[in-house]
Amino acid sequence: MAEMILEMKSITKTFPGVKALDDVNFKVKQGEIHALIGENGAGKSTLMKVLSGVHPHGTYDGSIIFHGKECEFKNINESEDLGIVIIHQELALIPELSIAENIFLGNEQARKGVIDWNKTITETKKLLEKVGLKVDPQEQIKNIGVGQQQLVEIAKALSKEVKLLILDEPTAALNEEDSENLLNLLLEFKKQGMTSIMISHKLKELLKVSDTITVLRDGQTIQSYGVKENEVTEARIIKDMVGRDLSNLFPDRTYNIKDNKVFEVKNWSAYHPLDTEKKILDDVNLHVKQGEIVGIAGLMGAGRTELAMSIFGKSYGKRITGQLYKGGEEVTFKDVPDAVKHGVAYVSENRKEYGLILVDSVKNNLTLANLTKVANNNILNTSQEVVEAESLKSKINIKTPSIQQKTINLSGGNQQKVVLGKWMFTDPDVLILDEPTRGIDVGAKFEIYKLINELAAQGKSIIMISSELPELLGMCDRIYTLCEGKITGDIPKEEANQETLMTYMTQNWRS
Template sequence: MTNILLEMKGITKEFPGVKALDNVNLKIKKGEIHALCGENGAGKSTLMKVLSGVYPYGSYSGDIFYNGKECQFKDIKESEDLGIVIIHQELALIPYLSIAENIFLGNEQEKNGVINWNTTIKKTRELLQTVGLNESPNTLITNIGVGKQQLVEIAKALSKEVELLILDEPTASLNEDDSENLLNLLLEFKKQGMTAIIISHKLNEISKVADSITILRDGKTIETLDMKKDEVTEDRIIKGMVGRDLTHRYPERKPKIGETIFEVRDWNVYHPQHQERKVIDHANLYIRRGEIVGIAGLMGAGRTELAMSIFGKSYGKKIGGQLFMKGKEVAFNDVSQAINQGLAYVSEDRKGNGLILMEDIKKNITLASLDKLVNKFVIDENKEIMTAETYRKKLRIKTPSIFQKAGNLSGGNQQKIVLSKWIMSEPDVLILDEPTRGIDVGAKYEIYSIIDELAREGKGILMISSELPEILGMCDRVYVMCEGRITGELSRKDANQESLMRLMTQSTVRG
């Protein structure tokens, strides 16, 4: 038992009306990478918040033993003092502070109450070198990408002399290259004796780095697997997560494709701050009724910028080109015009742009369609409740009540609320930007089924995704982007990971 670094026994945590953790047990060996798997809402993040002191001793029942000693953490500082550091899925960096200031925020290098900036900068350089980040310590966080921000978070953890590093969905917002770099960094830390817990929905990544896997379902421990001793397959992990075999990852598509419903011609967009920089360069695309069209590309290719600029010019400056809806030229000068003329956009950032987390499910669902609920200039509350309840049942949103706050739900259920909001607006064309980001395999299938059903109803779907298997599994046609240009268009039968990646890494336009 001497090689056990952490043991959590009988951990139970309740919220009003919900038992988030039910007698959960977890053992972590020294020097291993231990993966924590489960559907959204299974209790993974809650368990880690109990461990790190976010939920203090007394707010849960059960015992925590670290290095053989019982721990009763009252806050995060107490767990960090023992070397337990958690990096949450939502990065906790301050955009307009420098890398150095962020790394040592709350852990300032000071003497007699005065910050020693020479020491701060020197230590920051050493930490950045450790994580492989070639940036100046004085660079503002807002000026680096998400992948680099994730490395800054790890550098910040290392500055606290971390012994057990907890990463909650560390690659959810990263492209394949950044994800690969981060996983290799974890393996390097393991060689140096660090222990890590990684929460991830990406089973291929878990298979690459994990020594052990603990599966949670409905707040309970299902099983712990040893990657060397047990027969561990993706299918076994999925069955443990969802409680059943998931024979198909994607619904079987039987598309009935009709006439062209939406078209973008010669679309150009410039950066909102640096207006000499062209972000979208002569983009052309079309979508037909009943068709799911994908946009593939590496991070920074311009996919989201293209979608947002189309959706009521919500991104960019000096926007030029033509839009056609049902054969007629249209102008979307703001979001309201786009919605009123049959366009909807599901943002990749559901927590920032898709939902009002402090509001209830009912208000979030009806937010974009209040005009449908007005009776003599007043919102009909009974109609609003009935409408929200209809979508709760239709999209199988798991919640005790439509009066529950959106922020209390799992990622998959939050995404269903966002989809409900835009389906209620009755669009002809629905743009879906990373519709399954940070969602487990079981909930993904439910989202895919909703998308497929919308296409069967005759809507046109434009789907942006960083996951190539998702693009290939769902889309009837695929446009590929690189450096703001559309570099190719492939039919379902001609598209594969190799052909897509080839087009994703070239900036030359091909017919």
């Protein structure tokens, strides 16, 4: 039997108003890929922050035993010195620095206080070769894709002589091809004897690569099982995660689709904001009816987010041309406030950068997009703001001890609900949702899906962008496909399947 590289015993961690971890026990065998799963807020990331020293010894109860020795990490440097390296969901790379500079940042290859650039570049090339990344070490991070950035993070971990690699949602922002490459890399590391802990909500990926799965729920260890010997299924994992069966991953829908086109985009084109000769959107035409959920499918780089942001008050792109029609009349959005004034809202794929003020309260985030609704003569009515925020919190089931809680302390799923609540507070007619369930678990996804369906039933028009084809197929009435900035298909729900969508997503046809 393989020896244990890690044992975490009776870990309990409390934040103000909430017990994040409650007597958690977690064991990892040497040389395995161990999946740690659970709903948002189950305590997965908190447990890994305890392990890596982000939450230092003394701020939690329990013990950590690594390679047979009890550890009391005061900070992340102490855990890294022993070979425990964590790669967070939000990549910790500096866009304006080169790949080599990022890999050795804080661990500079220096002689007598002077950086040895030749050694830095040579060592970077070796590390990039190990992770299968063929790029110039001196290329700036901002010039490479998200999948490549993830590999740079892993190369950075390897530079620290990693013995236990922790990956928090490593494929959340990756397309199918990049995800597959990353999973194969982890399997290759396993052959070389490396131990990995992987947090992910993509159950198919976990079942493909994991040796053992541990499920957390409400800050407690629910179950650990070997994948192969127990013939683990997605249904079993979901039941353990949420404490109930989710026989249907998508909620029932009350259809209320009218024939009128509420919002229409015609002949829409745009160029890259920096390279103004590069066309990123080419003559796009689409529409959405009242009460309809319309999907947009496309591979990474197809122009999905660029399309949404360029429509939403020209917040992305240059030399934008084309027409927008709302209720049959042409409209022009000079900027984001203008788009909001015309009843259009946009939930960004990057909630932490564009959707929320994380250090501010849930209350302030919920009312932020429509402060005039809670103001009298341009003076904020704080009592009314509390009433409105409490109403939204209840309506969309945001799990928080108080609306005064800082948003950064909420789980990913509840942060996503705050973003949706913020835009619901503007009472939009058209709601553009860009990756609305990215990085959240199946239980939280189900609640978001219910909310989207309820908005459609109320007559709202929904445009939904997603990298997950099953999500689009399960939620949408029609699906547009986008390839290289062009619409290549407009497919009704009855005719849509993954193969059809992928065909249109990869071939630059005119619809």
